[in-house]
Amino acid sequence: MKKFIRQVIFFIVVVFLWELGSRLELWMPIILPSPSMVLESLVQGFGDKTLIYDLVASFKRLFIGLGISLVLGSLIGILLAKSKYADDTIGSLILALQSVPSIVWLPLAIMWFGMNEVSVIFVVVLGGTFVMTLNMRMGIKNVSPLYIQAAQTMGSKGIDLFIRVVFPASIPYVVTGARLAWAFAWRALMAGELLSTGPGLGYTLQYASDFGDMSLVIGVIVIIGVIGSVVDQFIFNRVEKSVSRRWGLES
């Protein structure tokens, strides 16, 4: 609670100094508009529903893209963990691909799918899949042999062993993988939308920038940051903590 109060006070002070600087005209509004101007454009954006349409459109792409990358990433991860041959070949490819920022695939995606939503979703999928794959692979490889032995003495083997023991034992890694996949997918989505068509938060950011509407640019940045950190802190952080407590990874 004390930490929370400290955080709130800190943000109030930052916003206050920012507003103060703007009022004293230490910089021009076109360089950095004041918080009240940002707030005004946010109110207007939500008032005429454009920002709401943007949010809905962005989240739709995110859920489709992230959903595909979680499933695809898990499946490839399981394959890599189970097959040495796949790990040596596909595994090294995935490692290489993971170091490529997914947005660089957009030009290619536009050639393949056209200048539309599919291209953006494709980039989001690429953003989330590889990190999920690597975490899933690690999770399965790190399952305690003790669990497997115990299950074997209780007559479990093959697919039954995998579904009832190996997969659940790797859940902490799945959660971490999902958290990172979300973070990468969110960034990829914004980058993709900036370079693509609307509606969408990234598109509105680009649009506002083209028209020199800096308060809307900052407004959208604030929305992106708030959503990113809220999902990370309030959803993933909590799930991760409760999972690692239950799985006995911390005392």
Next chain:
Amino acid sequence: MFIEINHINKQFLNKENEPVDILKDINLSIDKGEFISILGPSGCGKSTLLNIVAGLTKATEGEIFVNDTKVTKPGKDRGMVFQQAALFPWLNVIENVTFPLKKEMSKKESIEIAKKYLQMVQLGKYTEHYPHELSGGMQQRVAIARALAMNPETLLMDEPFGALDEQTRSRLHTQLETIWTETKKTILFVTHSISESIKLSDRIIVMGTKPGIILQDIKVDIPRPREEHKQEMIELEDYIMSFLKKEIDKVVSEELAV
């Protein structure tokens, strides 16, 4: 004979890829319902031997028969309790205990059986708890209930109380003795504690190290409950200690040399 261990040899490859003898020519016959302790210093291969009986590890040479069936893989006729409880943390107590029963009976039946064995280890009230909410001793009792739930004829125990404090261990000894009397299981109990083996078993198989061999097969003729025969227990302990000391010294001096 109920369990027949014939000429078991086991070799591992060391870092230089040379074979090292872990177990050498182990022969042992066990009657149905016997409580056998396998006693030896660390590194004598006693846990490896138990794993071979469980079917978790393959012997390099030799055969094991349990109830006239050759051991080739793990099976539900041999329940195993490990040094760590090895409960599944994503399942609560009752789900852990019903784990081995899932495929062969209805949910209701399996829960009834699980409850019966949880009561036997005096954890009837903890069915909804998760493993991380239980103490080490309680977790180990759940593990015992889980092994008993599939009603195996043999119970293999690999230093099951090794990680527990003295008082808890002593209480669990009494519980295990009661369970053994009630269920008539054949128990193979691996331990490095001489007093534990004397307190619990009908026979003590004393093992030596490098390579692991059977040094002695001692019948414990002290009547139960054995707490009432302290003098005889101490005498037997001294006797076993006298020739086990040489083996322990061997381990210690090698560890110091490394």
